[in-house]
Each structure stands twice: as structure tokens, then as C-alpha cells.
Amino acid sequence: MSTVTVIGSFTDDELCAHAIEALRDASIMDFSTFSPIPSHRIEHALGRSRSPVRWIALAGGILGVLAGLAITIGTTYEWRLNAGGRPLLSWPPFIVITFEMMILLGGIFSFFGVLFLAGLPALEANRGYRARFSADRFGLVVRCDDGQSARVESMLKEAGAEEVLCDAA
Amino acid sequence: MAAALKQPVAPNFGDIDRSVLRVMEAAGRAYWIWVGFCFTLVAIAGAMWARQIYSGLGVTGLRQPVMWAVYITNFVFWVGIAHSGTLISAILFLFRTKWRTAVYRAAETMTIFAVATAGLFPLIHLGRVWFFYWLLPYPNERYLQPDFRSPLVWDAFAVGTYLTTSTLFWTMGLLPDIANAREAASGWRKKFYTALAMGWQGTDRQWRHYSMAYLLLAGLATPLVISVHSVVSWDFAMAQLPGWHSTIFAPYFVAGAIFSGVAMVLTLLIPMRKWLGIEDLLTPWHFDNLAKVVLLTSLVVSYAYVTEAFMTWYAGDPIEQMTFHMRYFGAWGWMYWVMVLCNCLIPLLLFSPRIRVNLTALWIITIFVNIGMWFERFVIIAGSLTVNFEPSQWAGYHPSITEIAITIGSFAWFLGLFSLFTKFLPIVSMTELKEGIIWLRKALQREVAKAA
Numbered sequence: 001m002s003t004v005t006v007i008g009s010f011t012d013d014e015l016c017a018h019a020i021e022a023l024r025d026a027s028i029m030d031f032s033t034f035s036p037i038p039s040h041r042i043e044h045a046l047g048r049s050r051s052p053v054r055w056i057a058l059a060g061g062i063l064g065v066l067a068g069l070a071i072t073i074g075t076t077y078e079w080r081l082n083a084g085g086r087p088l089l090s091w092p093p094f095i096v097i098t099f100e101m102m103i104l105l106g107g108i109f110s111f112f113g114v115l116f117l118a119g120l121p122a123l124e125a126n127r128g129y130r131a132r133f134s135a136d137r138f139g140l141v142v143r144c145d146d147g148q149s150a151r152v153e154s155m156l157k158e159a160g161a162e163e164v165l166c167d168a169a
Numbered sequence: 170m171a172a173a174l175k176q177p178v179a180p181n182f183g184d185i186d187r188s189v190l191r192v193m194e195a196a197g198r199a200y201w202i203w204v205g206f207c208f209t210l211v212a213i214a215g216a217m218w219a220r221q222i223y224s225g226l227g228v229t230g231l232r233q234p235v236m237w238a239v240y241i242t243n244f245v246f247w248v249g250i251a252h253s254g255t256l257i258s259a260i261l262f263l264f265r266t267k268w269r270t271a272v273y274r275a276a277e278t279m280t281i282f283a284v285a286t287a288g289l290f291p292l293i294h295l296g297r298v299w300f301f302y303w304l305l306p307y308p309n310e311r312y313l314q315p316d317f318r319s320p321l322v323w324d325a326f327a328v329g330t331y332l333t334t335s336t337l338f339w340t341m342g343l344l345p346d347i348a349n350a351r352e353a354a355s356g357w358r359k360k361f362y363t364a365l366a367m368g369w370q371g372t373d374r375q376w377r378h379y380s381m382a383y384l385l386l387a388g389l390a391t392p393l394v395i396s397v398h399s400v401v402s403w404d405f406a407m408a409q410l411p412g413w414h415s416t417i418f419a420p421y422f423v424a425g426a427i428f429s430g431v432a433m434v435l436t437l438l439i440p441m442r443k444w445l446g447i448e449d450l451l452t453p454w455h456f457d458n459l460a461k462v463v464l465l466t467s468l469v470v471s472y473a474y475v476t477e478a479f480m481t482w483y484a485g486d487p488i489e490q491m492t493f494h495m496r497y498f499g500a501w502g503w504m505y506w507v508m509v510l511c512n513c514l515i516p517l518l519l520f521s522p523r524i525r526v527n528l529t530a531l532w533i534i535t536i537f538v539n540i541g542m543w544f545e546r547f548v549i550i551a552g553s554l555t556v557n558f559e560p561s562q563w564a565g566y567h568p569s570i571t572e573i574a575i576t577i578g579s580f581a582w583f584l585g586l587f588s589l590f591t592k593f594l595p596i597v598s599m600t601e602l603k604e605g606i607i608w609l610r611k612a613l614q615r616e617v618a619k620a621a
């Protein structure tokens with residue numbers, strides 16, 4: 001039995017979310033969405049956990065703190081500058097450098113974390129993508145057996161899809 | 170009422186795309202003449218800098234004791250201009266402010282080009298610019314390291330981090346919009362946007378990570394922006410010089426930065442809106458809100474001027490009192506009063522709601538604020554240096570043609586880069602405006618449900 005891709009196009013995220021809920025109720029799980037905007041409604045319907053990119057950002061922040069301390073303390077020990085017998089390590093200025101390093105590495109890690117987790121840069125288009133899904137339509141792409149495709153098509157139409165296409169592959 | 174809601178609320182997604190993408194169509198002759206004019210001024214400034222590198226800092230007006238003047242004023246001015254972009258794009262994002270969506274891309278772009286302009290000035294100010302890397306901590310064969318007790322080293326870290334983080338934040342916000350532009354474009358632009366969009370298609374997987382990271386970057390940029398101008402102010406406040414050595418400098422400079430930055434956003438947006446034909450996207454509502462930010466920060470800055478004077482009087486240090494006496498009534502006193510007029514008195518007009526939505530009046534007021542804030546930095550930086558501890562050290566200062574040409578060149582560089590941006594990348598965030606439509610639609614539905 002071959003696999004078919006059913007593509008539903010919606011004018012509103014609410015309708016798209018209804019279709020996702022209907023699919024999940026029918027235990028059809030192999031689908032993905034395209035949308036021009038981040039939609040809380042669709043995210044809620046998908047029921048995925050929160051993105052792990054926040055752990056990557058945290059790791060970047062911690063690494064930044066360690067790097068800031070290493071640079072300041074390390075160079076002070078390498079080049080000991082005795083200022084009137086005061087303690088060698090001057091913490092207040094070191095905090096400034098450490099803070100900036102924390103933000104810098106936290107920011108860089110979050111950015112590249114997204115690219116990594118989202119699979120960017122992507123050289124090949126995702127299956128079922130249409131140009132309008134970047135502009136003004138919400139797309140729901142379902143992969144199923146061709147026996148199921150008629151049922152999926154009618155489910156998407158029922159949920160309010162403006163257009164449903166079937167792409168055999 | 171319920172029947173009306175079945176129709177999509179105007180404007181719809183397509184209207185937004187049409188309005189924004191139309192701006193990016195091929196530019197006319199007037200546009201290229203303007204860009205050419207800007208970069209000609211940049212070339213003149215570049216030639217003057219080359220001459221300065223060849224002959225040494227003697228071609229500038231810098232003489233003991235005034236070794237920091239126009240260049241450092243420009244540095245602080247441009248870093249300050251940058252701040253409003255991050256305020257609008259990150260801080261107001263965290264506060265879920267609705268009016269920011271239409272203006273934040275332009276403000277954020279201004280941030281990046283302003284930091285890029287500011288970053289040049291410490292280099293231009295260096296006598297031996299080829300040794301700029303001495304500011305960076307790298308393993309050195311002479312075991313000679315940067316002294317982390319120096320605020321100038323903090324500055325290198327703060328401004329470097331600011332440029333990097335705000336560029337990443339900006340790039341991230343641009344991705345979905347560039348993907349949208351890619352679908353509408355043709356020819357070489359199609360290839361250009363396809364490469365820039367990195368294969369963004371708005372899948373649920375992409376949005377899931379994107380939304381989280383956008384929030385995180387906004388959260389990181391917020392303390393960063395406050396730290397950057399605080400660090401810039403410490404370049405002065407850490408020194409013993411009367412007029413610089415003050416504990417109020419960090420909040421005082423941050424408020425001044427936001428004040429001058431939002432004024433610059435208005436100075437750019439008002440003509441841009443007209444020339445690019447985006448009157449339907451940037452409405453008087455946006456300008457009214459931006460004008461309120463200018464008014465608020467103007468009051469904070471005025472308060473700081475009064476506090477500074479009070480602290481000097483109350484502390485009773487005769488040398489500091491002399492510095493402030495010269496600042497108000499000395500040879501450069503007129504600059505101080507120009508600054509008070511531009512920063513404290515003229516912005517009071519914004520208390521009038523009619524003036525806040527009168528774009529011509531608003532534009533003129535923001536020009537005055539830009540002038541006033543430039544003078545503020547000059548008065549603090551160069552003015553304090555002319556009056557030192559010993560009257561025998563006192564001296565004047567005159568900017569040379571090199572400094573004037575490079576200052577004009579920096580404005581041209583900033584405006585030229587910004588003009589190029591407006592024609593090649595989406596100047597208004599289509600994604601966020603569309604989110605605004607969804608929000609509006611839901612709010613209307615809630616109202617209808619309540620009425621029923």
C-alpha cells in the first residue's frame with residue numbers, strides 16, 4: 001500500500017486547529033503544518049512540549065559566565081598588575097565582563113540552537129509546501145495510506161478547509 | 170453584528186503583503202541619487218580619515234587637555250540612538266505592547282546601523298588605528314593583557330555584544346518575512362531572498378523553536394540594552410574629572426539614549442512613511458505613542474539635569490562647582506542653554522494631543538531633540554575637559570575640518586545604509602502585523618460573545 005499526501009489549505013488558524021484536533025481524535029498522527037505566523041491556537045492543538053531551545057540558551061549563558069570569569073581571572077594572573085597593594089582580583093569590573101559574555105553566548109546559542117533544532121538552513125522543500133503558506137494561508141499536510149486518504153480529505157473539508165489536494169507519491 | 174464577523178476583518182493578510190512588498194519594488198532615479206549623495210559624503214569622510222591616519226591626530230582639533238571631543242561625542246550619540254530600537258523591539262515585546270508591531274523593524278534596523286556607525290568612532294579616534302586589537306584579550310607573546318579595570322575594555326565587550334546580539338535578534342525576526350518576500354519575488358531577487366531565508370517555510374517545527382528563541386532573545390536584549398549605555402556612561406563616571414565623576418550617570422545616560430533614539434525613529438519614520446507610501450501601516454496612533462515615549466524620557470532627562478546641579482551645590486566641592494559654573498555661564502554656556510531648550514522645553518509641547526498627531530510639528534520637534542542630545546554629550550565630554558582642577562590647565566577647543574567632515578560622513582553613512590535597507594528588505598514586519606489581525610479578530614469575537 002502506498003503513502004499519499006493530503007494537503008488542506010485554511011484561511012484561519014482556528015479552522016486549521018479544528019482539523020488537527022479531528023485528526024488526533026481519529027488517531028492519525030503523521031501530519032505537519034505550514035503557517036505564515038506563529039499561532040498559539042495551532043500550537044495548542046498540536047499539543048507538543050515546549051521547545052528545548054531554552055536549555056541550549058541556558059547552556060550558552062552558563063558557558064558565557066564561565067568564559068567571562070576565565071578571561072578576567074586568567075589574564076589577571078598572567079599579567080599581575082599591583083595597584084597599591086590592593087587585592088589582585090577586582091570583582092566589580094569582572095562582573096561587567098562576565099555579564100556581557102553571558103548575554104553574548106546566551107544570544108548566540110539561542111540563535112544557532114533554533115537553526116539546529118528547526119533543521120535550517122534547509123536545502124530541500126518540505127513535502128506539500130505551497131507559496132501561499134508563507135503569505136496568507138495555513139496548510140495542514142497529512143501523510144496516510146491511500147486507503148485512508150478519502151477519509152482524511154473529508155475530515156479536512158468538514159473542519160473548514162478552503163481547498164484539499166491529494167498528492168500521490 | 171454576528172453576520173458581519175463572518176466576513177474577514179479588514180485589512181486581511183493579503184493587504185498587508187501588498188502594502189509592504191510594494192515598497193520593495195525597483196527604486197526610482199530620485200532614490201539612487203539620494204543614496205549616491207550619501208555615499209559620496211561617506212567617501213569624503215573616508216578620505217579625511219585616511220589623511221588623518223597618514224598625518225596623525227594633529228590634523229584634528231584635539232589638544233591637551235581636550236583629548237576627547239567630537240569623535241567621542243559622536244560615539245556616545247550613535248550608541249544612544251541605537252537604544253530605542255532595542256527598547257521597541259525587545260522591551261515592548263515583553264510587555265506585549267500592540268503598537269510596536271508596525272514600527273519595530275524600522276527601529277531595530279536603525280539600532281544595527283547606529284551601532285555600526287558608533288563602533289567606527291573609537292577606531293577613528295585612535296592615533297594608531299592598526300593597533301586596535303590591543304583592546305581584545307588574546308594570548309599575547311609579551312604577556313601583556315588588557316586591564317579589565319579599565320572602562321574602555323568594558324566598552325569593547327558591551328558594544329561588541331550589543332552589535333552581535335541585536336543583529337541576531339533582527340535576523341531572526343526577518344526570517345519569516347524574507348520567506349514571504351521570496352514567494353512574491355522574481356529574477357535575481359528571488360535567488361537573493363531564497364538564500365537569505367535559509368529554507369524557512371513556517372512549519373510547526375520551525376515555529377515551535379522560533380517562538381521560544383524570540384522570547385529568549387528579547388529577554389537577553391532587555392538587560393543588555395540597559396547595561397550598554399551604563400557602561401558607556403562609566404567611560405566618564407569612573408574618571409576623577411569634575412563634571413564626569415558622578416553616580417547618577419548610568420540611569421541618566423540610559424534615559425538620554427532612549428530619548429534621543431525614539432526621537433531619531435520619528436525623524437526617520439515620518440518622511441519614510443510618505444516617500445514609501447505606507448501611510449496605511451504607520452498611522453497617527455503609532456506616532457502618538459512614540460511621541461509619548463519622547464515626552465516621558467524628556468522629563469526624566471530634565472530631572473537628571475536638575476539633580477546633577479543640586480548634587481554639585483549640596484556636595485560643596487568648590488572645584489566641581491566651578492566646573493558647573495563654567496558649564497552654565499562660561500564661554501560654552503550657550504551650548505548648555507541650547508541643550509536645555511531642545512531637550513527640556515521644546516518637548517513639553519508634546520503634552521498637547523494635537524501636536525502629537527501633527528506629523529510636521531512632531532518631525533520638527535524631534536530634529537530639535539536630536540540637536541539637543543548631540544550638544545548634551547558634547548557639553549559633558551568636551552566641556553568638562555576644558556575646565557580642569559588647575560586653572561593653568563584650562564584650554565579651549567575648536568573642531569577641525571577633519572572632525573566636521575567625518576561627523577557629516579557618519580550621518581550620511583547611517584542614512585545611506587538605512588535607505589538601502591528600505592528597498593531590499595521588508596521595512597515593516599508582515600508576520601507581526603498578521604498576528605495583530607488575528608488578535609483583533611479574536612477580540613471582536615469575544616466582544617460579540619459578551620453582547621450575545
